[in-house]
Amino acid sequence: MAEASAGFRVLVVDDSHAMRAFIRAALEEDHDAEVVEAESGFIALRLLPQDRFDLVVLDVNMPDINGLELIRFLRQSSVHRTVPVLVVSTEASAKDRERGVSLGADAFLRKPFTAAELVERVRELRERS
Amino acid sequence: MANVHEEFLAEAQEIIEALSRDLLLLDQAQREERQDPDLLNEIFRAVHTLKGVAGMFGFPRLGRLAHGLEDLLDDLRLGRVALSQGVLDVLFEGVEGFQRLLTETDDGEPLVDLAAFGERIAAVSRRGPAVRGDALARYAFDDSVLSVLTEYEEHRLRSNIEQGVPLYRLRTNFRFASIDADLEALKQRAKPLGEIITYLPSAEGGTGDSIDLDILLASGEPFAALSEALSGEGASLEPVPRAGEPATAPLEPGSEETVTAAPPARAASSTEETSESAPEASLAPAPSRALSAASPPAALEVAGPPVERSLRSVSHTVRVDIRKLDHLMNVVGELAIVRSAVARATERLRGRSEQRQLAIELHRVHRGFERHLEELQDGILDVRMVPLGQVFDKLARIVRQVARDHGKEVRLLLSGQETEVDKLIVEELSDPLMHIIRNAIDHGLETPPVRELSDKPATGTLALHAYQKGKSVVIEIEDDGAGMNEERLVETAIERGLIDEAAAEELSHEEALNLIFMPSFSTSTSVTDLSGRGVGMDVVKTNISRLGGVIDVESELGSGTKFTITLPVTLAIINALLVRVRGRTFALPIASVQEAILLDRDAVRTVEGREMLTLRGATLPLCRLGDHFGLSRDLFEADKQYVVVSAVGHRRVGFVVDGLEGQQDIVIKALGQSLRQVRGFAGATDLGDQRVALVLDAPGLLEELLSTTERARRELHG
Numbered sequence: 001m002a003e004a005s006a007g008f009r010v011l012v013v014d015d016s017h018a019m020r021a022f023i024r025a026a027l028e029e030d031h032d033a034e035v036v037e038a039e040s041g042f043i044a045l046r047l048l049p050q051d052r053f054d055l056v057v058l059d060v061n062m063p064d065i066n067g068l069e070l071i072r073f074l075r076q077s078s079v080h081r082t083v084p085v086l087v088v089s090t091e092a093s094a095k096d097r098e099r100g101v102s103l104g105a106d107a108f109l110r111k112p113f114t115a116a117e118l119v120e121r122v123r124e125l126r127e128r129s
Numbered sequence: 130m131a132n133v134h135e136e137f138l139a140e141a142q143e144i145i146e147a148l149s150r151d152l153l154l155l156d157q158a159q160r161e162e163r164q165d166p167d168l169l170n171e172i173f174r175a176v177h178t179l180k181g182v183a184g185m186f187g188f189p190r191l192g193r194l195a196h197g198l199e200d201l202l203d204d205l206r207l208g209r210v211a212l213s214q215g216v217l218d219v220l221f222e223g224v225e226g227f228q229r230l231l232t233e234t235d236d237g238e239p240l241v242d243l244a245a246f247g248e249r250i251a252a253v254s255r256r257g258p259a260v261r262g263d264a265l266a267r268y269a270f271d272d273s274v275l276s277v278l279t280e281y282e283e284h285r286l287r288s289n290i291e292q293g294v295p296l297y298r299l300r301t302n303f304r305f306a307s308i309d310a311d312l313e314a315l316k317q318r319a320k321p322l323g324e325i326i327t328y329l330p331s332a333e334g335g336t337g338d339s340i341d342l343d344i345l346l347a348s349g350e351p352f353a354a355l356s357e358a359l360s361g362e363g364a365s366l367e368p369v370p371r372a373g374e375p376a377t378a379p380l381e382p383g384s385e386e387t388v389t390a391a392p393p394a395r396a397a398s399s400t401e402e403t404s405e406s407a408p409e410a411s412l413a414p415a416p417s418r419a420l421s422a423a424s425p426p427a428a429l430e431v432a433g434p435p436v437e438r439s440l441r442s443v444s445h446t447v448r449v450d451i452r453k454l455d456h457l458m459n460v461v462g463e464l465a466i467v468r469s470a471v472a473r474a475t476e477r478l479r480g481r482s483e484q485r486q487l488a489i490e491l492h493r494v495h496r497g498f499e500r501h502l503e504e505l506q507d508g509i510l511d512v513r514m515v516p517l518g519q520v521f522d523k524l525a526r527i528v529r530q531v532a533r534d535h536g537k538e539v540r541l542l543l544s545g546q547e548t549e550v551d552k553l554i555v556e557e558l559s560d561p562l563m564h565i566i567r568n569a570i571d572h573g574l575e576t577p578p579v580r581e582l583s584d585k586p587a588t589g590t591l592a593l594h595a596y597q598k599g600k601s602v603v604i605e606i607e608d609d610g611a612g613m614n615e616e617r618l619v620e621t622a623i624e625r626g627l628i629d630e631a632a633a634e635e636l637s638h639e640e641a642l643n644l645i646f647m648p649s650f651s652t653s654t655s656v657t658d659l660s661g662r663g664v665g666m667d668v669v670k671t672n673i674s675r676l677g678g679v680i681d682v683e684s685e686l687g688s689g690t691k692f693t694i695t696l697p698v699t700l701a702i703i704n705a706l707l708v709r710v711r712g713r714t715f716a717l718p719i720a721s722v723q724e725a726i727l728l729d730r731d732a733v734r735t736v737e738g739r740e741m742l743t744l745r746g747a748t749l750p751l752c753r754l755g756d757h758f759g760l761s762r763d764l765f766e767a768d769k770q771y772v773v774v775s776a777v778g779h780r781r782v783g784f785v786v787d788g789l790e791g792q793q794d795i796v797i798k799a800l801g802q803s804l805r806q807v808r809g810f811a812g813a814t815d816l817g818d819q820r821v822a823l824v825l826d827a828p829g830l831l832e833e834l835l836s837t838t839e840r841a842r843r844e845l846h847g
Contacts, residue, residue: 015178016140016178016181016182017136017140017448018133018136018137018139018140018141018182018186019178019181019182019185021132021133021136022133022136022137022182022185022186025133041328041330042308042309042312045330045340046305046308046340059181060279061174061177061178061279063171063174064312064328065328065330066277066279066282066327068276068277068278068279069277069327069328069329069330070330071277072273072276072277073330073331090177090180090181090199095280096279096280099276099277099278099279102276103276103277111180111181111182111184111185112181112182112183112184112185112192113185114185
């Protein structure tokens with residue numbers, strides 16, 4: 001895992017494999033990112049302690065462990081306290097979005113979004129941090 | 130991003146199928162007046178996901194439909210709209226719409242009227258009055274709990290509190306290695322006892338091989354019973370303190386206060402018993418998240434390779450494009466051809482005495498090669514297999530809808546859903562099956578009043594039964610409806626000019642029923658919307674024979690109709706009998722061969738211009754393949770001939786051939802576009818010795834030879 005720290009590492013947490021594939025393709029192409037996928041909150045929880053990430057992209061509505069719980073987990077963890085979190089979500093619930101922000105999400109992207117929008121939002125986040 | 134697009138289609142299809150299954154369960158729950166918030170939420174999430182991905186992969190109309198349904202489902206799961214049969218109808222219609230929109234193209238005709246559907250959604254979305262006190266204030270929730278609840282989770286929490294269901298917090302610790310199975314087991318245990326509101330992972334809980342996880346649970350069960358069912362193995366249960374009560378444990382997972390306030394509750398993950406009965410566990414001052422300070426011995430044993438292990442995926446399945454499997458199968462087919470060539474070369478070597486030792490050795494090597502090749506082939510075939518249940522689920526949805534549309538009551542019985550068939554066959558089966566089922570409900574089953582007049586139960590029965598029979602799969606579709614009126618079938622056929630009256634006279638019961646499979650035959654004077662889209666039973670039959678299968682029908686007036694479809698298990702590779710006819714070699718799929726016998730010319734009789742043989746008491750019509758295909762006879766007339774008895778479904782024919790060349794596995798290649806119309810052949814195959822053989826289409830040939838059309842035509846044209 002030593003060589004991994006050199007690249008831009010992204011954890012994508014979404015229970016839709018099509019969505020993960022889309023995000024992976026976009027970020028690999030334009031940010032030369034190394035994308036790690038997690039299909040559930042549990043898998044994300046399992047991956048996080050083992051690894052460092054430069055960005056976490058997550059969905060709010062997931063079974064069992066939802067995206068909000070993951071954000072809180074990240075913000076309370078000593079390792080991932082400062083990792084930028086991009087929430088990708090549909091506009092179904094304004095409340096969920098509000099909670100995401102107050103828990104410490106850095107940016108939101110509303111589904112559907114284009115690859116270009118995703119790339120741009122990630123670029124902003126990278127410049128900020 | 131072409132591959133990503135494929136990912137979308139695969140996922141959308143999966144979601145639609147799962148939705149369909151879940152809606153049927155919801156329908157059932159509604160009829161039994163049960164509420165199932167989990168199921169409703171699952172359905173909401175599926176539509177939500179579909180909406181999200183549809184917009185991103187260029188299906189904006191599908192996205193719009195999903196959006197409309199999502200709002201309705203959101204109201205349903207948040208209790209703002211009550212579930213009714215009317216709502217369910219709209220949901221079922223929506224799933225149907227998703228399926229259609231997946232196949233819609235930009236330049237084609239729109240397949241769904243979104244505006245009209247939107248109105249139907251609006252019509253059922255009347256919200257009930259919202260009465261909402263601040264139920265949450267009744268408990269001493271920490272803000273950090275409330276802040277991670279999604280809107281839906283908060284709603285479930287509220288409605289449980291409003292109904293006076295007590296809340297509990299189950300403190301657990303899961304090992305990553307087995308978290309999926311363990312969590313599933315816990316969910317199963319919790320499900321009959323109450324409702325899981327949310328999971329609260331504690332920060333820094335991941336110590337490498339395990340994580341602390343609190344589960345917020347609502348349950349009306351007595352504490353002792355609940356505790357007994359759920360506690361143990363590192364899990365402990367405590368009630369959530371009510372507002373005003375002294376908090377034994379503040380509701381904030383992962384905070385230091387939790388740990389110091391309730392240390393005995395945090396049993397070490399490896400301890401088998403509850404903390405109360407395991408003093409050494411309660412002596413441990415810190416929870417397992419502080420593993421470095423006081424780790425239980427069991428955790429130390431696995432401390433070595435946690436990084437490697439935990440990166441492994443929990444899921445053990447892969448998603449494969451069927452075309453990749455087709456390619457692999459082709460390679461196996463080529464290998465099989467190479468194998469045959471090696472076998473022949475070995476045979477030749479054997480003939481030479483000086484090479485005998487080498488031949489024996491080669492023969493042994495060849496045997497090993499053959500065995501492994503078979504394993505490889507079986508393995509690939511096995512991967513292609515999917516359970517028929519996939520189609521059955523779709524059909525269940527259709528049954529419900531069609532029955533409602535026609536005011537009929539239908540009980541659907543399914544069996545043999547686990548029977549496995551090649552993925553391609555399953556795909557091609559859904560349309561024919563759907564058509565038969567629509568017909569059965571539309572024309573077969575009577576309305577409840579009519580049924581009661583004939584002393585039948587008001588609810589009609591439609592049974593779908595699948596099972597494997599040798600190398601074939603049989604699907605039976607049986608209804609207890611009105612049955613087919615033989616006389617009317619014959620009349621219609623005459624009216625349509627499909628047969629003449631003389632031919633009609635000679636029809637057996639079975640032949641009369643088979644008239645429904647003739648092109649442009651339809652007993653219904655007006656084509657109803659369901660039996661739909663101008664598709665008749667002839668198309669069903671053609672589709673089934675394209676899959677190498679046959680369809681038979683049995684029916685009795687007044688008591689019902691039964692269709693039996695017999696299909697090969699796979700289309701990818703088949704075992705064939707090679708036969709010689711006037712110097713040429715043909716391949717006949719072994720699945721349709723019953724036996725081969727020597728032709729006894731003296732036993733052949735001619736009845737109405739057709740040659741027959743009596744075989745063990747039953748009459749067997751003969752077909753001289755050489756004559757049938759118009760091969761010139763002068764050069765090759767074998768003195769010894771064979772009869773290959775071929776049977777598909779209920780039909781049997783004896784093919785007269787000049788020689789039998791043995792069995793071989795073959796890969797059928799489609800004939801080119803210009804030859805596709807030629808009847809009697811399923812394709813061609815490479816035999817491996819630079820010879821190509823035509824593969825006989827046994828179901829098609831039997832059909833052609835035995836069909837009443839053929840007989841009628843011959844009579845008409847003299």
